[in-house]
Amino acid sequence: MDSIKKKKRYGIRIKKYCAEHEEYVLERLEKGGDTAELLAFHARKILWLQHERLVHLIVVFVFSVLFLFSIGLYIVLLNPHAIILTAVVLAVLGAYIRHYFILENTVQYWYTLFDSIYRQVH
Numbered sequence: 001m002d003s004i005k006k007k008k009r010y011g012i013r014i015k016k017y018c019a020e021h022e023e024y025v026l027e028r029l030e031k032g033g034d035t036a037e038l039l040a041f042h043a044r045k046i047l048w049l050q051h052e053r054l055v056h057l058i059v060v061f062v063f064s065v066l067f068l069f070s071i072g073l074y075i076v077l078l079n080p081h082a083i084i085l086t087a088v089v090l091a092v093l094g095a096y097i098r099h100y101f102i103l104e105n106t107v108q109y110w111y112t113l114f115d116s117i118y119r120q121v122h
Contacts, residue, residue: 014052014099018106021045025113035120042117046110053103060100063093 021042028038067089074082 015102018049018110022109022113025117029116029120035117039114039117039121042110042114046107046114049103049107049110053100053107056096056100056103060093060096063089063096067093 025038025042029035067086070082070086070089073079074086
């Protein structure tokens with residue numbers, strides 16, 4: 001239990017987490033059984049992922065504004081330190097955009113999984 005606690009304390013690998021959930025859902029769909037329970041479980045996971053997506057959208061927006069501000073700072077001051085700030089902010093912004101892209105596409109795919117489960121329930 002302690003090893004699990006230590007590994008998960010500082011975040012999870014979201015791509016792996018999503019892939020494991022998708023694999024679980026697809027296995028359950030193939031086996032059949034209580035799909036109503038699976039539908040509720042998957043809907044809850046979608047809500048969690050949507051929350052994560054919203055948080056990262058806000059972070060992307062904030063870093064985009066900060067990036068534009070740092071470019072403006074460089075243009076006004078012509079300070080070489082401002083270009084270093086701009087490069088750092090751009091690198092972080094790029095990482096967040098990539099992560100947001102993964103979240104966005106994953107949640108859209110999960111909508112199709114939800115529809116498949118829903119059709120089996122009804």
